[in-house]
Amino acid sequence: xxxxxxxxxxxxxxxxxxxxxxxxxxxxxxxxxxxxxxxxxxxxxxxxxxxxxxxxxxxxxxxxxxxxxxxxxxxxxxxxxxxxxxxxxxxxxxxxxxxxxxxxxxxxxxxxxxxxxxxxxxxxxxxxxxxxxxxxxxxxxxxxxxxxxxxxxxxxxxxxxxxxxxxxxxxxxxxxxxxxxxxxxxxxxxxxxxxxxxxxxxxxxxxxxxxxxxxxxxxxxxxxxxxxxxxxxxxxxxxxxxxxxxxxxxxxxxxxxxxxxxxxxxxxxxxxxxxxxxxxxxxxxxxxxxxx
Amino acid sequence: xxxxxxxxxxxxxxxxxxxxxxxxxxxxxxxxxxxxxxxxxxxxxxxxxxxxxxxxxxxxxxxxxxxxxxxxxxxxxxxxxxxxxxxxxxxxxxxxxxxxxxxxxxxxxxxxxxxxxxxxxxxxxxxxxxxxxxxxxxxxxxxxxxxxxxxxxxxxxxxxxxxxxxxxxxxxxxxxxxxxxxxxxxxxxxxxxxxxxxxxxxxxxxxxxxxxxxxxxxxxxxxxxxxxxxxxxxxxxxxxxxxxxxxxxxxxxxxxxxxxxxxxxxxxxxxxxxxxxxxxxxxxxxxx
Amino acid sequence: xxxxxxxxxxxxxxxxxxxxxxxxxxxxxxxxxxxxxxxxxxxxxxxxxxxxxxxxxxxxxxxxxxxxxxxxxxxxxxxxxxxxxxxxxxxxxxxxxxxxxxxxxxxxxxxxxxxxxxxxxxxxxxxxxxxxxxxxxxxxxxxxxxxxxxxxxxxxxxxxxxxxxxxxxxxxxxxxxxxxxxxxxxxxxxxxxxxxxxxxxxxxxxxxxxxxxxxxxxxxxxxxxxxxxxxxxxxxxxxxxxxxxxxxxxxxxxxxxxxxxxxxxxxxxxxxxxxxxxxxxxxxxxxx
Numbered sequence: 001x002x003x004x005x006x007x008x009x010x011x012x013x014x015x016x017x018x019x020x021x022x023x024x025x026x027x028x029x030x031x032x033x034x035x036x037x038x039x040x041x042x043x044x045x046x047x048x049x050x051x052x053x054x055x056x057x058x059x060x061x062x063x064x065x066x067x068x069x070x071x072x073x074x075x076x077x078x079x080x081x082x083x084x085x086x087x088x089x090x091x092x093x094x095x096x097x098x099x100x101x102x103x104x105x106x107x108x109x110x111x112x113x114x115x116x117x118x119x120x121x122x123x124x125x126x127x128x129x130x131x132x133x134x135x136x137x138x139x140x141x142x143x144x145x146x147x148x149x150x151x152x153x154x155x156x157x158x159x160x161x162x163x164x165x166x167x168x169x170x171x172x173x174x175x176x177x178x179x180x181x182x183x184x185x186x187x188x189x190x191x192x193x194x195x196x197x198x199x200x201x202x203x204x205x206x207x208x209x210x211x212x213x214x215x216x217x218x219x220x221x222x223x224x225x226x227x228x229x230x231x232x233x234x235x236x237x238x239x240x241x242x243x244x245x246x247x248x249x250x251x252x253x254x255x256x257x258x259x260x261x262x263x264x265x266x267x268x269x270x271x272x273x274x275x276x277x278x279x280x281x282x283x284x285x286x287x288x289x290x291x292x
Numbered sequence: 293x294x295x296x297x298x299x300x301x302x303x304x305x306x307x308x309x310x311x312x313x314x315x316x317x318x319x320x321x322x323x324x325x326x327x328x329x330x331x332x333x334x335x336x337x338x339x340x341x342x343x344x345x346x347x348x349x350x351x352x353x354x355x356x357x358x359x360x361x362x363x364x365x366x367x368x369x370x371x372x373x374x375x376x377x378x379x380x381x382x383x384x385x386x387x388x389x390x391x392x393x394x395x396x397x398x399x400x401x402x403x404x405x406x407x408x409x410x411x412x413x414x415x416x417x418x419x420x421x422x423x424x425x426x427x428x429x430x431x432x433x434x435x436x437x438x439x440x441x442x443x444x445x446x447x448x449x450x451x452x453x454x455x456x457x458x459x460x461x462x463x464x465x466x467x468x469x470x471x472x473x474x475x476x477x478x479x480x481x482x483x484x485x486x487x488x489x490x491x492x493x494x495x496x497x498x499x500x501x502x503x504x505x506x507x508x509x510x511x512x513x514x515x516x517x518x519x520x521x522x523x524x525x526x527x528x529x530x531x532x533x534x535x536x537x538x539x540x541x542x543x544x545x546x547x548x549x550x551x552x553x554x555x556x557x558x559x560x561x562x563x564x565x566x567x568x569x570x571x572x573x574x575x576x577x578x579x580x
Numbered sequence: 581x582x583x584x585x586x587x588x589x590x591x592x593x594x595x596x597x598x599x600x601x602x603x604x605x606x607x608x609x610x611x612x613x614x615x616x617x618x619x620x621x622x623x624x625x626x627x628x629x630x631x632x633x634x635x636x637x638x639x640x641x642x643x644x645x646x647x648x649x650x651x652x653x654x655x656x657x658x659x660x661x662x663x664x665x666x667x668x669x670x671x672x673x674x675x676x677x678x679x680x681x682x683x684x685x686x687x688x689x690x691x692x693x694x695x696x697x698x699x700x701x702x703x704x705x706x707x708x709x710x711x712x713x714x715x716x717x718x719x720x721x722x723x724x725x726x727x728x729x730x731x732x733x734x735x736x737x738x739x740x741x742x743x744x745x746x747x748x749x750x751x752x753x754x755x756x757x758x759x760x761x762x763x764x765x766x767x768x769x770x771x772x773x774x775x776x777x778x779x780x781x782x783x784x785x786x787x788x789x790x791x792x793x794x795x796x797x798x799x800x801x802x803x804x805x806x807x808x809x810x811x812x813x814x815x816x817x818x819x820x821x822x823x824x825x826x827x828x829x830x831x832x833x834x835x836x837x838x839x840x841x842x843x844x845x846x847x848x849x850x851x852x853x854x855x856x857x858x859x860x861x862x863x864x865x866x867x868x
Contacts, residue, residue: 208622
C-alpha cells in the first residue's frame with residue numbers, strides 16, 4: 001500500500017513546532033460528566049490525556065460511556081444529552097465553552113471521526129468522489145479541479161485500487177470495507193490531528209477489518225495522526241493502541257499501556273473482560289495450545 | 293381499535309369525532325325530525341331564515357331545513373357505499389398481489405394503472421348514462437375509481453411487511469399465507485387503511501355532492517345536499533343564503549373526516565413515531 | 581451414524597434472466613446429531629444462500645439436501661409446509677429484534693410454531709411457553725412484554741426459545757451473536773453448548789467471524805466464493821490452516837496475545853496467492 005508522495009507535508013505543522021512530537025498533550029479530558037435530560041448521569045467524571053501521535057483505545061461494553069465520551073469530544077451528543085461538568089481541551093483550547101459554530105469548524109480540520117456504519121454517512125445518490133471533493137472544497141478551500149485530483153490522491157492513499165474509478169462510483173457499488181476506506185478519506189481530508197474510530201471495523205469481515213486497522217496504523221505512522229480507537233473488542237484495541245482505558249458504567253476503571261493492562265490487569269472487571277474474551281474465540285484455542 | 297382510541301385522545305381527533313357523530317345522527321334520524329314535507333311546495337318562496345323556516349325556503353317554497361335533513365341519508369350513505377366498493381375492490385387485490393405470484397401481481401397492477409387514468413366525474417357520468425341515471429350506478433363508478441387508491445396504499449404497506457424477518461420466521465414454521473396475513477400483516481396495515489378510508493370518505497362525499505349538483509344519479513324532486521346547492525344557486529341574487537346551509541354541512545363533514553384522518557395518522561404506527569421524532573428535534577448529523 | 585443434515589453437490593443460482601449467477605458451486609456439508617459445525621465465510625461467500633437453500637427459501641439447481649435421511653430439496657407448496665410444521669429444521673436470525681413481530685407479545689412469539697402446527701389448547705401453550713422460557717433462563721414475567729421492551733440478549737433468547745419449542749433436530753444459526761454485546765454473546769453461546777449436551781440436536785453455526793467459533797464449534801467448514809475450501813476440526817483450522825484463504829482468515833483475527841499486528845507483507849502475499857488461485861479456477865471453468 002503506497003502513501004501520498006507529499007505525506008511529509010500532511011503532518012500538521014503544529015507537530016513540528018512542538019519540541020517533542022508525540023509527547024505533547026493533544027487532547028485532555030478532565031472530570032467529564034455527561035447527563036441525560038431526565039437528570040441521570042451517564043458518564044461520571046472521566047479523566048484522560050492523549051499525547052500527540054499516540055493511539056489510545058477505549059474499551060467497554062455498550063452503555064459503558066465510551067461512545068458518549070467520544071461524542072462529547074466531537075460535540076455531537078444525542079439530543080437531550082449534555083456535558084454537565086469537566087473540561088475537554090484540545091491543544092489548550094477549551095472545547096465545552098465553544099459556540100456551536102466554532103465546533104463545526106473544528107470538526108474535520110482538527111477532529112474527525114468514523115463510525116460503525118459507513119453507508120449511512122454517505123449520500124446514496126451522489127458519487128463517493130464528489131462527496132469527498134465537496135468536503136475538500138468546503139474544509140480546505142480547494143478549487144473544483146484541485147479538489148478532484150486531491151480526492152483521487154486520497155482514495156489512492158487509502159489503499160483503494162483504481163482510485164479514478166472508485167471516484168465515479170456510488171456508495172451502493174462499494175463493499176463495506178471500501179466504504180469505510182472512503183469514509184476515512186473523507187474524515188482525514190482536511191488533515192485533522194485527531195481521528196476517532198468508533199467501532200469503525202465492527203461490521204466488517206475479519207480480513208477486511210485487518211486491512212482497515214492496518215490503514216489506521218499506517219496513517220498514524222506516516223502522517224502523525226493521533227488515534228482514539230473505541231471498541232468492544234479487546235483484540236482490536238491491542239492490535240492498534242499503545243494505551244488503553246477500560247470503561248465500565250460511565251467511569252474508567254483501569255488505564256495503562258495496552259501490554260500492562262492485558263497481561264497484568266489490576267481491576268477485577270478488566271480481568272473479567274479478558275477472561276470472557278478467552279472463553280470463546282481464537283485466543284482460547286491459542287491459549288490451550290500454549291498451555292500444552 | 294387501538295388506532296382510533298389513540299386519535300380520540302387528541303383535541304383535533306375528539307372534535308372531529310363529535311362533529312361526525314352529530315352528522316351521522318342527523319342523517320339517521322334527520323328525516324324523522326324534518327318539520328315539513330321536503331317535497332311539498334308552498335307559496336312562500338325564497339323566504340329568508342325565520343322561526344318557521346330556520347334555513348328559509350327555496351324557489352318552490354319548500355323548507356330548506358327539511359330538505360337538508362331528508363337529503364342526509366342519500367348524500368352520506370351513498371358516499372359510504374362508494375368507499376365500501378373501493379375498499380373491497382382495492383384492499384383485496386392490494387394485499388393478495390404481494391403474495392399470489394407474479395402473473396396475478398402484474399395483472400392487478402395493469403388494471404389499477406388503467407383505472408387511475410380515468411377521470412372521476414366523466415367516468416361516473418358515463419356509467420350513469422349507460423346503466424341508467426340512478427345513484428347506485430353512479431356510486432359503483434365512484435367506488436371503482438377509488439379502488440386504485442386503496443390498492444396502492446395496502447399494497448405498499450403489505451410490501452413493506454411481506455419481507456419482514458418475522459414473516460419469514462412464521463413461514464418457516466409452516467404457516468400458510470392466510471395465517472401470516474392474519475397474525476403479522478393485517479394489524480400493521482390497519483392504521484394506514486383507517487386513515488385512507490377517512491380521507492376517501494371525505495372525497496367520496498365531495499364527489500357525491502358534485503355529481504348530484506350536476507344532476508347525475510338523482511332524479512330532481514328528491515333532495516340531496518349537492519342538488520339543493522344546485523337548485524338554490526340559480527336564485528342567488530334573490531336569496532343569497534340559499535346554498536349556505538347545505539354547503540356548510542358538506543364542509544363540516546369533509547373537514548371533520550380529514551381532521552380525524554390526520555389525528556389517527558399522527559397517533560398511530562410509523563407516522564406517529566416519525567412525528568414524535570420530529571418533535572424531539574432528532575436530525576441527521578453531518579460529521580465530515 | 582447417519583448425518584442429521586447431509587448437503588451434497590449443491591448448486592444454487594440466484595437472479596433472473598441474464599443477471600442469473602451461480603452462488604454455490606457444488607457444496608458438500610454434513611452435520612451429525614449432537615455436533616456444532618461452524619460455517620465460516622466472508623460477505624458474499626454464499627453462506628446465507630446455503631442456509632436459505634437448506635430451509636427451502638431458495639431452490640437448488642442441482643444437488644441434494646437431506647434431513648435425517650429424507651430428501652427435502654424437492655419439496656414444494658403443501659408438502660414443504662407440512663415438513664416445516666414438523667419443526668425439524670429451525671432458523672435463528674442474526675438480528676433478534678427484526679425477527680420478532682414488534683406488535684406481538686413474547687408469549688405469542690414463543691408459541692408461534694406450536695400454534696401453526698395447531699391442535700393445542702391455551703393451557704398447553706402456556707405450559708410449553710413457560711417450559712422453553714425456563715430452558716433459556718428467560719424470566720417468566722417477560723412473557724407478556726413486547727420485543728421492544730427487552731434487551732438484546734433477552735430477545736435472542738426469545739428467538740432461540742421459539743425455535744426449540746418445536747423440538748427441532750437441526751438449528752441453523754445465522755450470526756446469532758454478532759449483534760450482541762460481549763457478555764450477552766457468552767450467555768448465548770453457552771446456551772447453544774447446553775442445547776447440544778441436552779439432546780441430539782445438531783447446530784450449523786454460520787458466521788463471518790472465525791474468532792467466535794473457538795470453544796463452540798466441533799468442526800469448521802470454510803466457504804470461499806461459493807465453494808468449501810477447507811473442512812477440519814476447530815483446532816486444525818485455527819492452528820494449522822492449509823488453504824490460503826483459511827490462512828489469511830486465521831491471520832486476520834486480532835488476538836490479545838500477539839505483541840505485534842500480523843505482518844502486512846505476509847497477508848498481501850496470501851492475497852496474491854488467492855487471486856491467482858481463483859484466476860486459475862476461472863480459467864479452468866471456461867476451458868470446460
